[in-house]
Amino acid sequence: MITNVSTSATSNQTVSQSTSSQSGVLNSDFETFLKMLTTQAQNQDPLNPLDSTEYASQLASFSSVEQQVMTNDLLTALNAQFQSSGLGQLVDWVDSEVLQSGSAYFDGRPIALQVPSQPNADSATLVISDANGNEVAHRQLSLGDSFYEWDGLGNNSETQSSAFYTFRIDAYASGELINSGQATTYQRVTEARSGSDGEIVLTLLGGAEVNASGVDGIRVTD
Structure with missing residues (x-):
């Protein structure tokens, strides 16, 4: 699912304001603490000096919180820069599956296909071929199903190689071929980048590249 960038930007602004507020409060409290510590040290009884262990512990606590707030400030700034550059939108594509035409890469996991409606047909066959055009498998399809998963098995019932x-x-209708066309498949996105023309370019499993505007659908799987 593609995340709305404006929502992320609003969230970043809220986090930034919250962090800035925390930083201001921390600085004020820390300065007040130092003034109190200095005043007590100047007015302590030389014969009964104040216990410095407690103050050292409080100083350490203030220092730890101060470092955490500074870290949050840095992360907020980096995240805002990340979103404003458009990279946040690109990340949303990665690991999603896009529906596209053309060849698909088999890596040992089933490949999901979309089966178009064939209103005038009484039967349909899926023909799977390798990169050289050689048929490796064919399957009888149910006309009522809109999706089909190829498990990678060939006509010899052996798992095909990654390719x-x-x-x-x-x-077919009454044994006659009435329509033949390439099926669309779902392929996982492994990388997304901005092209020179501003178009989002998606790298799919196996290394093939497609423009985001050219895909027919998108889904997110577990």
């Missing part, structure tokens, strides 16, 4: 494969759907 690119194409998926063609042939529709």
Whole structure:
């Protein structure tokens, strides 16, 4: 799912304001503490000096909180820069699955395909071919199903090697081929970047690249 960037920006602004407020309060309290410590040290009874252990402990606590607030300030600034550069939007694409036409990479996990409606057909066959155009598997499809998962098994019932494969759907009516077309598949996005023309370029599993505007759908899987 693509995150709304404006929502992230609003969240960053809120966090920044909260952190700035914390920093201001901390600085005020720390200065007050130092003044009190200095005053007590100047007016202590030489014969009964104040216990310095407690003050050392409080100084250490103030120092720890101060470092944490400074770290939060830095992280907030970096996050704001990250979002304003557009990188936040690119991150939302990574690990999602996009629906695209063309070959798909099999890495041992099932490949999900979208099966188009064939209103005039009484049967349909999925033909799977390797990069050289050689058929490695064919499956009979149910016309009522809109999705199909190829498990990677070939006609010989052996798992095919990791590679690119194409998926063609042939529709028949009374034994006659009436339609043939390439199926669309879901492929995982491994990288997203901005192209020279401002278009978002997605790198898919296996290294193939597509423009974000050219995908037909997107989904997020567990």
